[in-house]
Amino acid sequence: MEKELPLEVERKIIRILISDLEIDPAILSTANSNTPLLGRGIGLNSVETLTLVAGIEETFHIQIDDADLTAELFTTLGTLTEFVLEKITDRKNGSTGADGL
Amino acid sequence: MKTIPQMFSSVAKLHAKRPAVVDGEKVVLYEILEKRIRTLALKLYRMGIRQGDRVALLLPNGLDFVTGYFGIAAVGAIVVPMNDHYQHTELLYFFDECGVSLLITSRDFAPICRQVLSVRKSPCQLFWAEDLPDACESDDPSSEDLNVDIAQETPVMYQFSSGSTGRPKRIGRTHKNLLFELDSLIQTLRITHEDRFLGVAPFSHVNGLMRSMMASLRAGAALYPLARFDRQAIAETVERNRISIFIGVPFMPSMLAKSHFRRRPDFSSLRLCMTASAPMPKKLNQQFYENFGIYVRQLYGSTETGTISANLGLRIEGSLDSVGTPIAGVEVEVFTEDGQIAKSGEIGEFAVKSEATIKSYDGLDEVNKEVFRDGYFLTGDLGKRDEEGLLYLVGRKKFFINKGGYKIDPYEIEEILESHPRVDEAVALGVPTPFGDEKVKAVIVLNGPCTEEEIVEYCRGKIADFKIPSLVEFRDSLPKSPTGKIRRTMLLPGV
Numbered sequence: 001m002e003k004e005l006p007l008e009v010e011r012k013i014i015r016i017l018i019s020d021l022e023i024d025p026a027i028l029s030t031a032n033s034n035t036p037l038l039g040r041g042i043g044l045n046s047v048e049t050l051t052l053v054a055g056i057e058e059t060f061h062i063q064i065d066d067a068d069l070t071a072e073l074f075t076t077l078g079t080l081t082e083f084v085l086e087k088i089t090d091r092k093n094g095s096t097g098a099d100g101l
Numbered sequence: 102m103k104t105i106p107q108m109f110s111s112v113a114k115l116h117a118k119r120p121a122v123v124d125g126e127k128v129v130l131y132e133i134l135e136k137r138i139r140t141l142a143l144k145l146y147r148m149g150i151r152q153g154d155r156v157a158l159l160l161p162n163g164l165d166f167v168t169g170y171f172g173i174a175a176v177g178a179i180v181v182p183m184n185d186h187y188q189h190t191e192l193l194y195f196f197d198e199c200g201v202s203l204l205i206t207s208r209d210f211a212p213i214c215r216q217v218l219s220v221r222k223s224p225c226q227l228f229w230a231e232d233l234p235d236a237c238e239s240d241d242p243s244s245e246d247l248n249v250d251i252a253q254e255t256p257v258m259y260q261f262s263s264g265s266t267g268r269p270k271r272i273g274r275t276h277k278n279l280l281f282e283l284d285s286l287i288q289t290l291r292i293t294h295e296d297r298f299l300g301v302a303p304f305s306h307v308n309g310l311m312r313s314m315m316a317s318l319r320a321g322a323a324l325y326p327l328a329r330f331d332r333q334a335i336a337e338t339v340e341r342n343r344i345s346i347f348i349g350v351p352f353m354p355s356m357l358a359k360s361h362f363r364r365r366p367d368f369s370s371l372r373l374c375m376t377a378s379a380p381m382p383k384k385l386n387q388q389f390y391e392n393f394g395i396y397v398r399q400l401y402g403s404t405e406t407g408t409i410s411a412n413l414g415l416r417i418e419g420s421l422d423s424v425g426t427p428i429a430g431v432e433v434e435v436f437t438e439d440g441q442i443a444k445s446g447e448i449g450e451f452a453v454k455s456e457a458t459i460k461s462y463d464g465l466d467e468v469n470k471e472v473f474r475d476g477y478f479l480t481g482d483l484g485k486r487d488e489e490g491l492l493y494l495v496g497r498k499k500f501f502i503n504k505g506g507y508k509i510d511p512y513e514i515e516e517i518l519e520s521h522p523r524v525d526e527a528v529a530l531g532v533p534t535p536f537g538d539e540k541v542k543a544v545i546v547l548n549g550p551c552t553e554e555e556i557v558e559y560c561r562g563k564i565a566d567f568k569i570p571s572l573v574e575f576r577d578s579l580p581k582s583p584t585g586k587i588r589r590t591m592l593l594p595g596v
Contacts, residue, residue, distance in 0.1 A: 066332050066334065
């Protein structure tokens, strides 16, 4: 299986933000890895971050623990992308991360 | 048993050795919870809190919220539950509107609370939840008597209802209102002390408060509160503790249905999974059923009335959209616009009569005249009752499209549009005309090739001509709120 590149992951996350969260594409047209996802950046609230996570799980076929959903994770598009890449690597290596559900 | 504190004392005596609240690793028996509540009530009394005083509660779901709620009620004060996501301006507005004189909160909220209290003109004391006695080490406060004689018709809590009139309306529900609703819920949902409730819907809102926290404690059941929505925590709590009742909002089971778990959680212990506050999307309900083996049933209620109806029908697959039949002791009538009782299947406004319903809004005489009539509370919700007596919500009064004097319910058009095989989602709107009425516009998300003409042709014969859209717009997606509700206002011209 080919390796996902950070830029591809970033692009797919942006697509989820547009399709699942109805974020105006104009707002996201200038988004890059330094764009904050919370507050004065894209301004996601807690419910929206969960919707985004569900979309990410579906798109990348990974599992994310809600306990990992800290504000730090959503600091920027880049921090989230990095986290998703780690999860993809875990999945490819056959590691499920934490135990349980 | 006339008041909420009396109700809790009587349940606590009957089920003294049973778990009342299981908060993480902390298992608190009814007898211990009662001591904890009495200890808090005495502390509040010593701080000068008396009958009729308003005490705000700003805490997430958990043991401290439960203790705070009943502790405030035990001194005869009025509980003002606050959403723990509220910001400075909101807190200030609600504190002022209710005349809050004490706030029970956690040190986690210290910065925002100090900020609010520093600008507030009226004095307000602070009580930190961290100063509550540990549930297991509580001393026996029974030596001191609070000596409070509370009247059944006085408010036990203030909540707020958003409405078309602008600012949120304050709603004071009495001890009598709440006790009536709780007994109706217990009778209708057949709740017993053997039940185990998941408490994940916010206790600060009527849904989580009445249908999880209060119903559980009224029945002598066990309550498993969760401070926030966490899919793995929900799944683990349900599975490990054999939770039997999960009442939330549609967003919760929808997210669980969509989630990728490492292994499928065992939800076989659930005998009731219900949602309220918004419609549960049918497709996600089906997905939830396929994943977990239980359908999500719908409840209907409002802050003013408490719970109105519940769908407990045996043939649930065929009535997933229904909010069921009125719960015990609640009367629902459907009134047409000219004040007549609607026929079966005819759409009208739901009106509710029950002892759980408030009698008026405080200080809003004009609104009271409009919505409280002949013993009924007019909900503003539009719906119908089918021949089997099942209630269906179809919209809100304000969403009518006025076409040449005909009032058209947009949901009726949307139902037809969405039955077209090429239509994924549709919204019907009223677009103003120069003649003072509106024309019907359809905004549609397609899942395959289709033309405007085909849509219009498809509607012919299925709905009256005046309901057929004269404008059709295709979009890639519809604007939605984070909980999946379509943002109709964003589709209006000029937005």
